[in-house]
Amino acid sequence: EVHLVESGGGLVKPGGSLRLSCAASGFTFSTYNVNWVRQAPGKGLEWVSSITDSSDSRLYADSVKGRFTISRDNAKNSLYLQMNSLGAEDTAVYYCARSPGSSWLFDYWGQGTLVTVSS
C-alpha cells in the first residue's frame, strides 16, 4: 500500500527557515516524480514544487522560486522541501503527492504537515 508521511512542520518566525520531509513506502520511489502542494487555512490548493524521478528537473511556483528548494534521496525513499525566508503567506498545510508516469497529476497524497509563520 502506498504511504506518504510528511514531517518537519511547525511554528517559525517570519524570515525563518524550515525543512520538510516526506517518507515514502509501498512503491518504488525512485521511479516516480513527486511534488509538494500546499493549502492555506480555509483556502484552496496551490502547487508548490515538483521534482522528476532522477532529480533531472525541478520546478517551482513563482511564489516560492528562489526561496524554496526541492530535493530527494532515492536511497532513503524521501522527498524534502527546504523553505527559507518564510513569510505569513507561506502558512499552510504542505502535502507531499506522487505523480504516476510523466502525468503531473497527483494520485496519492500524504496527510500533510502544518507550517505556521508567525511572530
Place this chain on the structure above:
Amino acid sequence: EIVLTQSPATLSLSPGERATLSCRASQSVGSDLAWYQQKPGQPPRLLIYDASNRATGIPARFSGGGSGTDFTLTISSLEPDDFAVYYCQQRRNWPLTFGGGTKVEIQ
C-alpha cells in the same frame, strides 16, 4: 499561467440528486484535466484524470467530461459520503494550477 474557474462556488443538494460541477480553463488544456475530492481534515483524493477516466476505486456515479476549455464533473446520484469540496487541476502547462473549488453541501 492557466487559470481554472470553477462554478458554482457552492452547490446545495439532497442525497440522491444529480450534481453537475463546472471547470473552465483560460486557455485550452486539451484533456489534461483532473478532478479531486477533499473532505475536511483529509488530503485530496484523485477522482478523474485525463478529463474522463475514473481513478482506481472510484465509483461509477462519478463521471467527467469535456475537453479544451470546458469540463464537467457529474455525480449521478449523491451519496452522503459525496458531500465535500471538489477541485479541478490542469497539467497541460507549467505552473500546474488548481481551480478554486466547488463545495457540495447538503441542502
